[in-house]
Amino acid sequence: MAMAVELTTLELSSKTGRGEACQRWEAEMVQTYVPLAVDIDPELPFFGRVVTGSLADTADFRMTALEGRNQEFRRSKSHIARSDEQYLLASIQTKGRARLNQDGRSALILPGEMTFFDTSRPYRWSEGASFEQVVVQVPIRLLREQPGLGQGEFPTAITIPAASAAGVVAGFFRNLARIRAVSPDQAEVLSAGALDLFGSAVSLAAGDRPIDVPADAFNREHVLAFLRDHYTDPDLTVDEVAHACYISRRSLFRIFDGTSESLNTTLRRMRVRHAKILLARDRSRLPAAVAFDSGFASERNFYRVFHEETGMTPGEYRQAHLG
Incomplete structure (x- = not known):
């Protein structure tokens, strides 16, 4: 049996969106994902919780359980210029709602639904008052090695319903995050085929048939x-x-x-x-x-x-x- 990966957990809150807690939260988001800005309403209570760890013994292939209130995320060209690695991320909404804007498209994501976003281009997440997400993060270089994903644009900022074929994969990651919270060793075993499933979901969302999924x-x-x-x-x-x-x-x-x-x-x-x-x-x-x-x-x-x-x-x- 594979050894369970070590999970990193951080939870922060404050009565208003000002002060050290908010600054620490933005630094944690940069550390967890990529350089970005977190816009926090200065007049409303702030809360953020993140649990993150790698998947399938691959350090750059990660899954995060993210919770928060009264905040938005944005990544600009200047943030992109400071990045050494670019990723495709799948965001699976578990509570609340969120809206992703990227590549001239806007996708509203409700509980059970999923969307993809690409860190090599600017994006903005407008979160609701309270939200929970499972976010899966894969280096683009790894995805390009997957069958059928060597070229072409990724299907960003489109809403993927839970009942769709790609939504089945979203359900897998949502359940994997739940299992990992109580039994990391079992989750590590289940994650062995996670990268192939992720690539399959990308192909399905793009309208292509998955190729040679092992x-x-x-x-x-x-x-x-x-x-x-x-x-x-x-x-x-x-x-x-x-x-x-x-x-x-x-x-x-x-x-x-x-x-x-x-x-x-x-x-x-x-x-x-x-x-x-x-x-x-x-x-x-x-x-x-x-x-x-x-x-x-x-x-x-x-x-x-x-x-x-x-x-x-x-x-x-x-x-x-x-x-």
């Missing part, structure tokens, strides 16, 4: 996104998963070949993870109810699988984790 990475993430939404259904079948993801049953099993977990193991662990949450949260909920609410077809199957995954019975786990 190991069916895009289709696999589509399946994982469907499982995350439906794993609590005890009647879920392999045929239903394949049909919903527009692939054959054979292809469904093939895209998990060579990975650390089979399709069945992935589904089982999602259900066990959900059962853990229910057991620790509510002492009065009967194990049978936990089983069915987590997607297990029977209480007996629940006990067997839970013990195999955790080394404990549901009752032992509950006793160990109740506050």
Whole structure:
């Protein structure tokens, strides 16, 4: 298993948008991304929080969870002139709204939606009063090495809906950020194919078909996104998963070949993870109810699988984790 990367976290706030906290925040944004300016309303309360770290053992390929209030970001030609490296960034909105202006286009981004922006050209982010984003940052030189991305302009300042094909990749990174917050080692394993998925999303957003994405990475993430939404259904079948993801049953099993977990193991662990949450949260909920609410077809199957995954019975786990 890969070693979890070290995450850097900073949280700052002040009663007004003046003073040392705001200056420190702008310096942190420059350090995290690229030279830019942060415009903070001097009369309103200020808040900023950032959690950042590299992905897939690649120092310049990074993912950031960003929160803030009452601020805007802009990058000018003078900022660009001070940059040694240029990046393509994907911003995935998780709360609030934001508007990106770049290349003569303006994109309003709502929760679940994504957009791309290129640091080699000026841009401006107009954030709402309160916002949360997951931002994925890839050096352009790395992207140019991806199949099909060697030339041409990137699809900047366009709104990518959550329900679109490229939106599936946005969902992957949104969930990866959530997992990384509680289990960095597991997130590091999941990020192994993240660069290929990012390149696939760029191609899809540009209107091109992804070329030679290794190991069916895009289709696999589509399946994982469907499982995350439906794993609590005890009647879920392999045929239903394949049909919903527009692939054959054979292809469904093939895209998990060579990975650390089979399709069945992935589904089982999602259900066990959900059962853990229910057991620790509510002492009065009967194990049978936990089983069915987590997607297990029977209480007996629940006990067997839970013990195999955790080394404990549901009752032992509950006793160990109740506050």
